[in-house]
Amino acid sequence: MKPRRPSCADSGSECDPRDLEKFESAARRRMAANARERKRMQGLNTAFDRLRKVVPQWGQDKKLSKYETLQMALSYIMALNRILTDSSRHSTPHRQWLDLQFDSLQTETYPCIVRYSSPMEHEHMHPSFSYHYEGLQVPT
DNA sequence: TAGGCCATCTGGTCCT
DNA sequence: AGGACCAGATGGCCTA
Numbered sequence: 001m002k003p004r005r006p007s008c009a010d011s012g013s014e015c016d017p018r019d020l021e022k023f024e025s026a027a028r029r030r031m032a033a034n035a036r037e038r039k040r041m042q043g044l045n046t047a048f049d050r051l052r053k054v055v056p057q058w059g060q061d062k063k064l065s066k067y068e069t070l071q072m073a074l075s076y077i078m079a080l081n082r083i084l085t086d087s088s089r090h091s092t093p094h095r096q097w098l099d100l101q102f103d104s105l106q107t108e109t110y111p112c113i114v115r116y117s118s119p120m121e122h123e124h125m126h127p128s129f130s131y132h133y134e135g136l137q138v139p140t
Numbered sequence: 141t142a143g144g145c146c147a148t149c150t151g152g153t154c155c156t
Numbered sequence: 157a158g159g160a161c162c163a164g165a166t167g168g169c170c171t172a
Contacts, residue, residue, distance in 0.1 A: 029158085034149060036159070041147070065145065 017055060048066055055072040056066060 030150080033151095033159085037150085037161090038148070040160075045147090067145090 048069055051073055052064055052069050055064075055076050056071065057072075
């Protein structure tokens with residue numbers, strides 16, 4: 001809503017220069033606030049773009065929405081966390097095990113990875129993580 | 141044409 | 157007082 005310009009006709013009195021000054025000052029502040037808000041949102045969008053670049057995407061054709069990006073990031077973090085957790089439970093050398101997991105993780109078709117360990121974890125998973133990736137077996 | 145997503149404007153609230 | 161952050165409203169663009 002724009003600040004209402006004081007009208008001499010409305011009041012039926014003389015224009016008070018101080019009213020005009022107040023109006024102009026308010027208008028200037030509003031414009032400055034709008035500019036700051038635009039800049040802030042641009043910063044936020046830049047952050048979303050950076051996040052999109054590091055989370056898996058199911059096709060290159062369609063950009064993830066902001067909501068999808070957040071969901072995917074959460075799922076991705078959980079998947080990585082699970083890999084780290086699992087790696088500490090097995091006898092193969094950590095480095096080798098991790099390399100194997102990350103290779104699988106970064107395949108072009110990245111359809112997904114994880115077995116859920118708790119309902120809460122499941123609740124936050126991105127839908128594209130809801131498949132079991134057959135090739136990703138824990139080495140014995 | 142409806143629905144989803146987004147950018148922008150705006151007023152409110154909190155913090156410095 | 158002024159800036160940062162937030163959420164609601166609004167309008168534009170795109171796709172099924």
